[in-house]
Amino acid sequence: MKIRTAVATICATLGAAPALAGPLYDTTFQYYARDNVGGTDNDIIRNTTGLTFGDDGYGSRFALSLGVRNSFFDGDFPVEAQFEALRFRQWRSSTVGFGGRIGGYDGGDMTAEGMVYGLREWGKVSARGLVGLQAVSGEGGFADNRDVGAFALAEFSYYPVDELAFRFGLAADDIDVLGSVGMEFAANELPLSFFAEWTLALNRYRTDEYYNDFTFGFRISSPFSTLQERDRKSQRRALYRPVDPQ
16 A cells, blocks of 8 residues: 555656646747738748746746748748747736847848736736837838837737637837737647637728738647636747737
């Protein structure tokens, strides 16, 4: 009996160790179908892989994105790469942090973002906010864009059941405003989820008042019992913006 108890204890300890000590992982495959984007109209296929260390009270997250753009105007397929880092901690009943992201694009264009992040939950509802600065260099982008400017984002997520999330957001920089709606569905306690999101310019986007994009894809991540718990502990959406700096 003692041997059986000891073996059971060892197995339980080994089984729990990865969840306590190992990083949480997530990888996202998505397609951006973009419409009416001025002179740089192109769709994006992107993979983002992230690791989160610590727990939902205090930790760090790092993610790498690799993508290719399908340019309908010239037939080229320029590539892109982005790296982001986040430091977060529990503060009272919220999660707060700061992070940044840099991006490099075929042709020499570069983007950089620095931001402050906050997350607050009320039962099945959560609110996520970002405030920061962005910089764009190179010859790409839009005629109206600014080299350096401020931006902000507010997003509300509603989790009616463990496997489903609805999201509503507003994103703005110093010249344009975008609205977004989306949803995500996950098999309970399984690592796979599917998502879709639609983003629309509320006044115009750069020189285009009809800008919109539709994003869809799937995610594979460390399994949790609910989708809300996955979002909170992995912080995978912490620095997410529906449209990149341009």
